[in-house]
Amino acid sequence: MTDTFTAPTPGLAPVFDMQVERGAPLVVGDIATGGRRSHVPVTGGTLTGLGLSGRLTGGGETLLERADGVTAIEASYYIAFADGAVARCFGTGYGTADGGMRLALLFEAAEECSVAELATRAFLAEQAPGSVSGGSALLSISRIV
Amino acid sequence: MQLELAMEMRISLGTRIHIPLAPGYTRGAVLITEGSFSGPRLSGRVVPGSGGDFPMVRPDGSGRFESQYLLETDDGAHILKRSTGVRHATPEVVRALLAQEPVDPTSYYMRMMPRFEAPEGRYDWMNRTLFVGVGQRNPTGSVFRYWKVV
Numbered sequence: 101m102t103d104t105f106t107a108p109t110p111g112l113a114p115v116f117d118m119q120v121e122r123g124a125p126l127v128v129g130d131i132a133t134g135g136r137r138s139h140v141p142v143t144g145g146t147l148t149g150l151g152l153s154g155r156l157t158g159g160g161e162t163l164l165e166r167a168d169g170v171t172a173i174e175a176s177y178y179i180a181f182a183d184g185a186v187a188r189c190f191g192t193g194y195g196t197a198d199g200g201m202r203l204a205l206l207f208e209a210a211e212e213c214s215v216a217e218l219a220t221r222a223f224l225a226e227q228a229p230g231s232v233s234g235g236s237a238l239l240s241i242s243r244i245v
Numbered sequence: 246m247q248l249e250l251a252m253e254m255r256i257s258l259g260t261r262i263h264i265p266l267a268p269g270y271t272r273g274a275v276l277i278t279e280g281s282f283s284g285p286r287l288s289g290r291v292v293p294g295s296g297g298d299f300p301m302v303r304p305d306g307s308g309r310f311e312s313q314y315l316l317e318t319d320d321g322a323h324i325l326k327r328s329t330g331v332r333h334a335t336p337e338v339v340r341a342l343l344a345q346e347p348v349d350p351t352s353y354y355m356r357m358m359p360r361f362e363a364p365e366g367r368y369d370w371m372n373r374t375l376f377v378g379v380g381q382r383n384p385t386g387s388v389f390r391y392w393k394v395v
Contacts, residue, residue, distance in 0.1 A: 105253070105388055107350035107381040112246055168365070170373040191329075192360065194373045202246070202394060204358035204375050206309075206331055220307060220333035222356040224375060224394060226246050242246065244356045244377055 112224060116149035116241035118177070118189075120156065120227075123235065135172075136165040147179050147189075149241070152215065154179040154187070163195075171195030175203055185213040191223075199229040205241065248377055248392035252284030256291060257386040273300045277314055280386075287368060289318035300332075302343070308332040310357060322364050324371065328378070330357035342382070350381035359391060 121144035128137035140163065145156035159177040166172055176190040186209070193203030203225040207218035222244045231238035259278035263271050275298045280291030296314030310330035317323055334342070334353030341348045357378035361371040375394040380387055 105381065105390065107355075107379045107388075107390070109390075110248060110356060110377050110379055110392060112248065168369065168372060191358075193375060202375050204329075204377075206329070220331065221354065222331050222358060222377075224246060224377070 111245045112242040113245045114149075114240060115223075115243045116147055116152075118145065118147045118156070118225070118239040118241055120145045120177070120237050120239060121235055122161070122237070134167050138163045138165075142177055143235075145177075145236075147177075152181060154181045154215075157186075159189075171201075173201060173203065175205075181215060183214050185209060185215045187215050187218055189218075189223075191225075193225070196229075199232070201227045203239070246394050249395045250284065251376060251391045251393040252282045252287060254280060254282040254291070254389045254391070255386060256280030256389075258297075269303060271302045273298070273302055275300070282316060284391075286370075287318050289316055289322075291315070292317050292323070302339070305336060308339075312357075312359075318368065322366070322368055324364075324368060325362040326359055327362075328357045328359035330355065330378070345382070348382065350379075355380060357389070357391075 120142055123141040123143040126139045131137050140161045142156055142159040147154040157178050157180045162174045164172045171194065173193050173195060176188060179187045179189060188208045189205055191203045191205035193201060195201045205223040205225055209215045209219050223241050224244060225239045225241045227237050227239050257278045257280060259276045262274040265271050277291055277297050279293050282289060292315040298310060298312040301309045312328045314326055315323055316326055332353060332355040338348055338353045359376045359378055363369055363371045376391050378389050378391040380389040
């Protein structure tokens with residue numbers, strides 16, 4: 101086991117601000133497999149950064165408040181750009197004890213479109229507790245470099 | 246957010262299976278025969294026969310990874326590891342990777358985002374923590390390093 105590890109050490113480069121507008125939650129309730137399931141629809145918002153500017157046109161955050169007290173989140177955000185390109189941003193993460201959240205995210209986009217490169221990288225997002233105002237919150241998205 | 250090294254994992258790879266789903270789309274299955282991991286807060290082995298890596302490989306160099314297997318810590322806890330990842334590389338690098346030739350690990354982008362299910366107790370911080378991983382292939386198998394997001 102003397103192999104040298106030469107793969108790059110990853111880092112985080114802040115690239116996008118995503119303002120998310122959220123609608124009223126749909127509560128499924130306490131489910132048989134454990135935890136309390138609910139869904140928060142995305143009703144609007146913006147994605148800006150890297151010279152891009154898009155509008156959030158749909159998606160949602162599906163929550164499971166688990167028995168261990170942790171909220172597990174599955175998120176998807178559909179983003180429309182001015183030139184007609186559409187991307188889907190999706191991933192999973194956790195609520196934080198102070199009321200924020202963190203997500204690990206990937207993108208999907210049509211292979212020949214202007215934002216196709218988004219699908220070739222991995223990202224992390226953080227919603228700071230103080231960024232929530234009414235139904236609006238700011239997710240700071242970093243590219244994993 | 247910052248990254249803090251959580252563990253290094255070394256695995257030996259066994260059977261490789263390719264499922265040609267459609268022209269240009271292949272699902273691979275790379276089964277793990279054995280492995281070990283070590284870090285500041287946990288160490289142990291990969292449970293033999295508990296899973297593997299299942300990459301979706303495209304000829305243009307892009308790929309997505311799905312993996313699932315079990316870890317067993319030195320003090321006997323079992324932890325389910327599931328991971329999603331992305332790779333982006335030139336077609337030449339992908340060809341060399343698939344042929345298991347030596348490839349400079351800095352010549353392509355590959356990042357994993359594992360999730361863990363650990364029992365209540367000393368490892369349950371893993372159930373609420375995001376992780377980032379990178380890996381490289383060596384003649385004897387693969388080596389991964391995982392950082393926790395703090």
